[in-house]
Amino acid sequence: MAEQFSLxxxxxxxxxxxxxxxxxxxxxxxxxxxxLDRARRAPSAGNTQAVEFWVVSQPERYWSLTLTPExxxxxxxxxxxxxxxxxxxxxEPDRYVxxxxxxxxxxxxxxxxxxxxxxxxxxxxxxxxxxxPYWWVDAGMAVHNLLLDASALGWGSCFFGAFxxxxxxxxxxxxxxxxxxxxxxxxxxxxDDRAGxxxxxPRRPLHEVVHIVE
Numbered sequence: 001m002a003e004q005f006s007l008x009x010x011x012x013x014x015x016x017x018x019x020x021x022x023x024x025x026x027x028x029x030x031x032x033x034x035x036l037d038r039a040r041r042a043p044s045a046g047n048t049q050a051v052e053f054w055v056v057s058q059p060e061r062y063w064s065l066t067l068t069p070e071x072x073x074x075x076x077x078x079x080x081x082x083x084x085x086x087x088x089x090x091x092e093p094d095r096y097v098x099x100x101x102x103x104x105x106x107x108x109x110x111x112x113x114x115x116x117x118x119x120x121x122x123x124x125x126x127x128x129x130x131x132x133p134y135w136w137v138d139a140g141m142a143v144h145n146l147l148l149d150a151s152a153l154g155w156g157s158c159f160f161g162a163f164x165x166x167x168x169x170x171x172x173x174x175x176x177x178x179x180x181x182x183x184x185x186x187x188x189x190x191x192d193d194r195a196g197x198x199x200x201x202p203r204r205p206l207h208e209v210v211h212i213v214e
Contacts, residue, residue: 017193017195018157018158018159018196019157019158019186019188019193020079020194021079021080021191021192022080022082022083022189022190022191023188023189023191025084025189027155032055032085035146035150035153036055038145038146039143039145039146039149040053040142042142042144044138044141044142045096045137046096048099048134049095050091050093050096050139051089051139051142051182052089052091052092053088053090054089054090054175055085055086055088056085056173057085059084059085059086061172061173062088062169063081064172065165066165079191079193080158080160080186082188082191083156083158083187084187085186085187085188086185086186086187087184087186087187088162088175088183089139089143089182089183090179090180091138091179091180091182092135093133093180094178096123097129099124100121100124101125102124105121105123105124143182143183146185147159150185150187154189155188155190156187157185157186158185158186160184161184162184166180169181
């Protein structure tokens with residue numbers, strides 16, 4: 001559950017912990033889809049909407065691809081394996097390239113002049129043309145929507161990366177090869193949990209984080 005604080009009388013979450021220990025109880029039918037409908041409404045560059053969710057309702061299928069029996073023996077978070085739903089978050093980089101090659105993103109209003117060439121971003125030419133790959137940025141915003149909404153319902157949630165298991169997930173779950181795996185969100189009812197080692201790190205002082213430009 002997210003910790004709350006009040007800002008101008010409006011309750012806002014101050015902290016939303018990752019849950020790594022779940023009960024195996026199933027989640028209400030249809031509610032996961034509703035949360036994903038809200039998650040997909042996060043901002044996206046050019047309203048590209050390239051985030052997709054692969055919902056794995058039989059988690060053993062997922063774990064059989066990423067966690068061998070040998071590794072499970074010493075796995076630090078066995079309660080994570082009890083989560084009844086795993087959501088694999090995907091993004092499609094090429095969709096951004098196509099979107100930024102469309103007329104409303106290409107037109108400058110200056111015709112074919114030298115000034116027009118200067119103003120064109122080139123983002124519609126290739127994924128490599130993007131100084132910041134916004135497919136990762138937008139996917140992160142969608143994931144955060146999902147995590148916050150799950151906490152608001154009293155669910156536990158945990159985002160974790162695929163790392164070197166991406167190819168295995170693509171092949172084993174039938175994911176299109178032009179998608180990239182951003183990571184996975186485990187969803188379920190939380191059981192007694194312990195914080196991960198990173199949770200004990202103190203927050204940076206606010207003055208180191210917030211810089212006022214005048």
